[in-house]
Amino acid sequence: MKLVSRSQWGARDYRLPNGATPYSRPRRGVKLHYLGTAYTDRAHDRCDDYVRQIQAQHMDGNGWSDIGYSFVVCTHGYVYEGRGLKRRNSANGNTTLNDQDYAVLLMVGSSGLTKPTTAQLDGARDAIEYCRKSGPAGTWLGGHRDGYATSCPGDAVYAWVKAGALRPTAPQEEDPMAGFTKQDIYDAVWKTDQVAAPDTAPDRKTNTNWQPQSYLKDIGNRVRSLTVTVAAQSAAIHALAEKVGSGVDTDTVVAAVEKAIADAVVKVDIDVTQNQES
Template sequence: MKLVTRAQWGARDYRRPNGATLYSGKRRGVKLHYLGTPYTDRPHAQCAAYVRQIQAQHMDGNGWSDVGYSYIVCTHGYVYEGRGLKRRNSANGNTTLNNQDYAVLLMVGSSGLTEPTDEQLHGARDAIEYCREEGPAGTWLGGHRDGYATACPGDTVYAWVKAGAPRPDTKEDDMALSDADMKKLADLVADRVWKRDGLPVRWGTKDNPDWSAYSILHHATEVSRDNRVRLMRLQADVGALSGVVSRLAEGGGLDAAEIQAAAEAGARAALEKLGQQLTDTDPQG
């Protein structure tokens, strides 16, 4: 959970004694809220200031002892500590409801930004689980409108709550990559591996500015194929020489035909041996 403590977001100190009132007994569960006013999303650097604005409205406008919510979740998925786990909230409608459930606000409005972001839903789910594990809170989950006459938390958030507040389905691995994405990925691998390890590969020269990761792979395949041909030729030459030497070692002279026959036999034997070795080491064999 990306928790932002009261000290980190610059909270004012709460008034006493009301702001210090503790919960009595365990909480039944968690209630979700929305702002109920127009809201426009903002860069994350401005979210703490908005949380301070909510606290000021609750303390100076409503006359409450502190910000009303237990936790506040911005659109970037950060969870701001309000009254926290121990001190009773004042957002659920009355003393009984406040004591019964934690209050978690999602920073979305009744107009403007009304759809929570995926990051925000993850943050809200983090807050719910945190309240359950550390609160302690039971598994009951609802909206402000449950048991109190209000439109809060709005139809979109309420539908998510009634569905069990699931985490967003972000199966990015199942998405097909475009050709452009594939090229970027290949370039990234090349940059992180080949360049970092200092492999001697041509890379975007003046004469060939389009030389890329794909070019390197293609070039490596061609080099491997050429080297295999050269190896076979060399093995054949060595085998031919070996065949002739073996015949000469038997004693006596050899005429031209016998030398050629010995060379051909030696070359065939060497190539057959090499072919078997290549087959044994071929990962696709």
């Protein structure tokens, strides 16, 4: 919260004894207010001038002992300390109402700037949470017009506070995948499980932590082993057929071996499928 203390905004001292009157009980919640006059937005370095002007109007015009509000929120989201958390405000209409809820002013007008800014709503939410946490104040939320005949805090602020005084919608988050290349995604999906060599890898049926890379290594290892075995058998059959000579057709033997290889590959596919599903 961007809290501006009384000394930081140049507040006048409040008058005693009324300015020091404490709350007699915990606050039910927070009531919001608006200026109720024309207001034009201004550069932030002029906001404290305006807060001092409000205090002067309340002390010199209304004859109050201090600025009436507990806190004042400017359009830039800064929260000015008025009577603060402990001293009873004088803005809610009468002593009972002042004692019941905190009074937070949003610096928007009944004409000119009438809709609070995003930063201001954030600041108002900050002030509400501060009152609840450090006041203490309960969860009740409303406006000056609740229980008192006034248009304050204006329709825009009133609608917002009665809807729960939610923080303004945060800016749309950026695409969470922005900045990742296809290679990053491939590496993340097909990451290894640090199994160095397929020969020493634990059996996948007993190691449920295997990553895709190890399944690929395992399959590759089985196919290579099968290929070497079939090639050796094929060579042996060639040599045998040539030794036997007449009566045995070498081409027929080779064709039979090739069919056996094809069948073996089909069987490997079935084994792999079954193992992956198990």
